[in-house]
Amino acid sequence: MSNRLKPVPRAGAADPLDIAIRNKAFRGADGGLLEAIDDVAFTVPAGSFTTLIGPSGCGKTTTLRIVLGLDTEFEGHVRLPGATPRIAAVFQEPRLLPWRTVEENVRLALPPELEGADLSDLFAILGLDTMRSRFPGELSLGLARRAALARAFAVEPSLILLDEPFVSLDEMTASRLRTLLTTVWSARPTTALMVTHNQREAVELSDRIVFLTPRPATVHGIHEITTPRPARDAAWRERELAELDRLFPGVL
Amino acid sequence: MSNRLKPVPRAGAADPLDIAIRNKAFRGADGGLLEAIDDVAFTVPAGSFTTLIGPSGCGKTTTLRIVLGLDTEFEGHVRLPGATPRIAAVFQEPRLLPWRTVEENVRLALPPELEGADLSDLFAILGLDTMRSRFPGELSLGLARRAALARAFAVEPSLILLDEPFVSLDEMTASRLRTLLTTVWSARPTTALMVTHNQREAVELSDRIVFLTPRPATVHGIHEITTPRPARDAAWRERELAELDRLFPGVL
Amino acid sequence: AQQPAALETLRVGILQYGTVNWELDAMTRNGIDVRHGVDVELVPFAGEDPSNVALQAGAVDMIVSDWLWVSRQRAAGADFTFAPYSTSVGSIMVPGDSRMEALADLRGRTLGVAGGPLDKNWLLIQALAKRDGLDIAAENEIVYGAPPLLTAKAESGELDAVLNYWHYAARLEAQGFRTLISGTEAAMAMGTAGPVAAIGWVFRDSFAEDHPKAIEAFLAADAETKTLLRDSDEEWVKLAPLVKAENEKTLATLRDRYREGIPTRSAEDEIADTRALYRLLAEIGGERLVGPSPELVEGTYFTGRKNGA
Amino acid sequence: MALDAAAAGPGRAENRALPSLIVILSLAVLLAVWWVAASLADSRVLPSPAAVAAAFWRDALTGELFFHLGMTLFRVAASFLLAMVFGSIIGVALGMSRQANRFFDPWLILFLNIPALVVIVLAYIWFGLNEIAAIGAIAVNKIPNVVVTMREGARALDRQLAEMASVYRFGRMKTLRHVIIPQLQPYLAASSRSGLSLIWKIALVVELLGRSNGVGFQIHLYFQLFDVASILAYTLAFVAVMLMIEFLLVQPLEARATRWRR
Amino acid sequence: MALDAAAAGPGRAENRALPSLIVILSLAVLLAVWWVAASLADSRVLPSPAAVAAAFWRDALTGELFFHLGMTLFRVAASFLLAMVFGSIIGVALGMSRQANRFFDPWLILFLNIPALVVIVLAYIWFGLNEIAAIGAIAVNKIPNVVVTMREGARALDRQLAEMASVYRFGRMKTLRHVIIPQLQPYLAASSRSGLSLIWKIALVVELLGRSNGVGFQIHLYFQLFDVASILAYTLAFVAVMLMIEFLLVQPLEARATRWRR
Ligand SMILES: Nc1ncnc2c1ncn2[C@@H]1O[C@H](COP(=O)(O)OP(=O)(O)OP(=O)(O)O)[C@@H](O)[C@H]1O
Numbered sequence A, B: 001m002s003n004r005l006k007p008v009p010r011a012g013a014a015d016p017l018d019i020a021i022r023n024k025a026f027r028g029a030d031g032g033l034l035e036a037i038d039d040v041a042f043t044v045p046a047g048s049f050t051t052l053i054g055p056s057g058c059g060k061t062t063t064l065r066i067v068l069g070l071d072t073e074f075e076g077h078v079r080l081p082g083a084t085p086r087i088a089a090v091f092q093e094p095r096l097l098p099w100r101t102v103e104e105n106v107r108l109a110l111p112p113e114l115e116g117a118d119l120s121d122l123f124a125i126l127g128l129d130t131m132r133s134r135f136p137g138e139l140s141l142g143l144a145r146r147a148a149l150a151r152a153f154a155v156e157p158s159l160i161l162l163d164e165p166f167v168s169l170d171e172m173t174a175s176r177l178r179t180l181l182t183t184v185w186s187a188r189p190t191t192a193l194m195v196t197h198n199q200r201e202a203v204e205l206s207d208r209i210v211f212l213t214p215r216p217a218t219v220h221g222i223h224e225i226t227t228p229r230p231a232r233d234a235a236w237r238e239r240e241l242a243e244l245d246r247l248f249p250g251v252l
Numbered sequence C: 001a002q003q004p005a006a007l008e009t010l011r012v013g014i015l016q017y018g019t020v021n022w023e024l025d026a027m028t029r030n031g032i033d034v035r036h037g038v039d040v041e042l043v044p045f046a047g048e049d050p051s052n053v054a055l056q057a058g059a060v061d062m063i064v065s066d067w068l069w070v071s072r073q074r075a076a077g078a079d080f081t082f083a084p085y086s087t088s089v090g091s092i093m094v095p096g097d098s099r100m101e102a103l104a105d106l107r108g109r110t111l112g113v114a115g116g117p118l119d120k121n122w123l124l125i126q127a128l129a130k131r132d133g134l135d136i137a138a139e140n141e142i143v144y145g146a147p148p149l150l151t152a153k154a155e156s157g158e159l160d161a162v163l164n165y166w167h168y169a170a171r172l173e174a175q176g177f178r179t180l181i182s183g184t185e186a187a188m189a190m191g192t193a194g195p196v197a198a199i200g201w202v203f204r205d206s207f208a209e210d211h212p213k214a215i216e217a218f219l220a221a222d223a224e225t226k227t228l229l230r231d232s233d234e235e236w237v238k239l240a241p242l243v244k245a246e247n248e249k250t251l252a253t254l255r256d257r258y259r260e261g262i263p264t265r266s267a268e269d270e271i272a273d274t275r276a277l278y279r280l281l282a283e284i285g286g287e288r289l290v291g292p293s294p295e296l297v298e299g300t301y302f303t304g305r306k307n308g309a
Numbered sequence D, E: 001m002a003l004d005a006a007a008a009g010p011g012r013a014e015n016r017a018l019p020s021l022i023v024i025l026s027l028a029v030l031l032a033v034w035w036v037a038a039s040l041a042d043s044r045v046l047p048s049p050a051a052v053a054a055a056f057w058r059d060a061l062t063g064e065l066f067f068h069l070g071m072t073l074f075r076v077a078a079s080f081l082l083a084m085v086f087g088s089i090i091g092v093a094l095g096m097s098r099q100a101n102r103f104f105d106p107w108l109i110l111f112l113n114i115p116a117l118v119v120i121v122l123a124y125i126w127f128g129l130n131e132i133a134a135i136g137a138i139a140v141n142k143i144p145n146v147v148v149t150m151r152e153g154a155r156a157l158d159r160q161l162a163e164m165a166s167v168y169r170f171g172r173m174k175t176l177r178h179v180i181i182p183q184l185q186p187y188l189a190a191s192s193r194s195g196l197s198l199i200w201k202i203a204l205v206v207e208l209l210g211r212s213n214g215v216g217f218q219i220h221l222y223f224q225l226f227d228v229a230s231i232l233a234y235t236l237a238f239v240a241v242m243l244m245i246e247f248l249l250v251q252p253l254e255a256r257a258t259r260w261r262r
């Protein structure tokens, strides 16, 4: 793990993640149509970290599902970065296999070339070392979410999608994991798209923030953050948040 | 609904919720013992609002489960306020019946005397009006959590337990729902015990905050908030948070 | 005086504890088959229908069945043929202390019938009763069922009378039941000259053509075995384990009834009576029973023995 | 492994008229396969659809077929009801209580494996050659199978929902109706579908051994005559009833009950 | 409705030795009930345990019982394997594809409801009176039941986990082994338990109709003689084997497979 987390230079001109969802509607069990996404189009430059913010129920998860190829019934297109990016996803729920231990859950997701990798460091950082051989049913929700994060980080993805990854965690654990995410993300060329309701988190981690309107989702606005991450201290963060509040009033 | 939300004077000297868990251990599927709670004892005065804060996996949910009578294998005792309080719980997951619509899910929880109550206002405040006849599988996680909140509020409980009720919600929705919670809680004599990782939320809502240590949980400290709720403005909040950080360093 | 190497094998499908097994056991045990130039191989089955299936599936060369079945199958295109084996048929049995004496006394009673509504004896008895102005099927409660079950029910008294196959009837007789009327009596009352061999050895014409010697030897061996079993009580003692009689009396009854059933009449008489009986049955049972042919289908009776001789 | 996402997604609306078309197509193909097989086999043992239809008409015109079919359906329905009710109750009870299950498991295995013949004969002997014995015997044969399936269903029940129900004081009936039974639905569906067919097969034996009417009685009669066409005519008459129940009753009900599944 | 929380919670450790005790107790109670009933009935039809034991010894000493039992077990095992493999594959396929299910559902109902007798006779006539026909006929009788159960299982599969598996590129084998089969476990358990018993019952008929050995053959012989004691002796010999399989093989395996359930 140790050397896997060492930063390497960002990769050259890979393709961006290109998302253009022109319409997405669900047919409800009662037969009625529900329009979830009206027009959500943006790009995530290769190797960048983009965050999606929008009101609850506006279509964020739906967008991620479309990017993951789990939902193909939509108008528009999605172009993934690279031909076959190695994808990892942190779903909004842990989605662990209840009949496999935490470690088995993580190892099952590993691609063949990483099989047998040493995961001790990863489990240690995530505070899961004593839970490796336990079943998901024996975990608290926060622990289960961390196991889901471990799974996503372990596969060393080139494209990672995260749906509210740090909820149900105490602030200390959450900020430790945010650091871990930055490390994993910068260790090799990784394109990241995260959904969060936490603007502090967004400002701390992202290169750009995409704001969505309430359902049916459209892009409300895109905010680029150019300040390098090491320079993002508490004071800067407060300023940036105030700026965001001015630009996109009513979101916070 | 409208008149149900009107504040009435706090009730007289009802019993407090008295929690004294001397030990709680789980036997894992691998046979090993895991000590979840070492010693967690505190009271929640009748009609008060108490918040439980502690690191992820420390035993908060376990404590709530014991209070709810869902886990009886522990050392110690729990005394509920009143002989048969009407209990409502917001679990850490929505726990809706997937085969019943949102409205059916809420109505099924209603006690006989509230059957047929008009729930339109409640659904409106929670932003669920268009979702009443949909199934949980068609909701976003945030909407499902709101449905679970609707269920808890609709039963007009005299004891309410909430396990991280406002995660997966955007800040605007969350703060609207916090206001709703305060209204429901103060509308009639209600004893409330909430788990959260969000300290702002805790200082905004609580009469007292109980801090727990990492697993096995013990009570780290109890902080009383005497400032009346209307006087709790942004400035007061920042001061209070700083004070908490001083008293319980390392929590935030 | 025979070369064992030249012995032809004949596979006969039998009911393990059926009456045919007794005869074939005596035959093979005493080497009668070999002496006549055929090696009989017994293929046991647990029921009647299975041996039918076995014959059709080609798993055995010969079974025991009745000419009605043979005629019907021939009409449908099969080439089965029939050689008489026994005249024993079922009887209506009533408890020894029953007041019933004649068919007419059955009126309003509960009667168990083994073999179902198309059983020959049952049809004959009904025809006979109808001639005397009694509609048994309509005026009685009829219970069709499995033979052992009906026997048990007759013993327990739930049934007033039971029409059952001859060996079940014999066992009942040994327990003090008596015959109200037998199928043979009914047939004779309806016009046959003597007891007709209703069941017989059934095999394919084609088999008989390919193995004339085997069939001939087998039928000769069978005749000799029947003589042996008719004359020797000792043989029956040896058969006791197969007969599974509960006691001496049952064994004796079964032995006596078996002996009564050995066909004694000439082939011509048999065929003539069978034709008559067939016509009668075709009349009572209709097409349901006999199939499309109004007459006993030509070739039902095996005549190869004479032709070959 | 996309779990048929496409078929379950939108586009469901146009499919409304399709199902009956597909069913008809399916039956037509089946008939064609049978017809070809029958002409290839050209044996009495596999009669052609025409021969079976002729046999059907013969017994249908006399009304005989409907009488026997009716008797069998009555027995099947009565014992099905008995078996499902008792089987479900026992099964859920065993699935929920580890202790009870430990004790009764050997009994269950015993009753599962007692041959139908034994039960039927004992029932006839003890209770007489009557309907009650017949229906009871069928039910007793089937109950252990229902128990086994429902026990698995009860074991797989979601504990979280049960906890929710207990916190909100659902009470027994509400919990059963809204929490437990919907979860048992797939198990109920499986055990009632395969249950109906098992019960009908046992009914055939019951009728063979000691009843004087019913499809089993007729089938055995025709078996003695080796009239496969008539056997199939009766069989298919029963199958037709089952198909009708499936498509007019079970599937619409099931579609309603599983509407919530995405 | 506490879902047996107490029994499933701690305290499991002390119970380790208890199960075998309970099983023994259970069997003892069963034996006692039988004995009392037999002495009350006092009829040939319900023989006492002693009479059955005597019948057992009689045929056991000659080795006959073990021969027939062995033959039946062989047939049961072979057709069980066939039926479970094909039934599961077809069932899961139908459960996953709405279109295929629509088309084949009528076929399934037909095959579910074809009497065992018909299938067995056809098999014997076409393939001869041999083991292959016998085993095939049993399997064909059972497959539709397995299909019906596994289809429900496949319908109830968790879509979320399937999505997770597809995102992480589990591939077919991994998905099957780690995602699908664990979810199908209760359905597999139900259909194999009730399946074994059904197969054995069909085996009895198959042996009756065209085999010269096996428990079914013996039972019918003894039925002709109305020797219930011997029928029960053979039945119980088979049940004993099933009990052994259940307690020495199935339950330990199942306990391992469901360890994760709280
Ligand atoms: N059924 C169980 N079996 C075994 N261990 C359990 C079980 N339930 C909880 N635990 C363990 O008990 C500890 C406390 O769990 P609990 O769910 O109470 O944590 P929590 O404080 O609610 O955490 P979070 O904030 O992550 O929800 C955890 O370490 C968890 O792994």
Ligand SMILES: Nc1ncnc2c1ncn2[C@@H]1O[C@H](COP(=O)(O)OP(=O)(O)OP(=O)(O)O)[C@@H](O)[C@H]1O
Binding pocket: A026, A027, A028, A034, A036, A054, A055, A056, A057, A058, A059, A060, A061, A062, A063, A092, A215, B137, B138, B139, B140, B141, B142, B143, B168, B169, D262
């Ligand atoms: N399978 C479905 N069938 C019908 N409607 C659906 C389905 N999935 C989602 N929806 C609806 O689509 C809308 C967007 O859902 P989505 O899950 O994308 O929201 P979200 O932005 O992720 O919200 P949250 O922050 O609460 O998770 C919601 O109104 C939801 O009810």
Ligand SMILES: [Mg+2]
Binding pocket: A060, A061, A062, A092, A163, B140, B141, B142
């Ligand atoms: Mg979402």
Ligand SMILES: [Mg+2]
Binding pocket: A140, A141, A142, B060, B061, B062, B092, B163
């Ligand atoms: Mg928790």
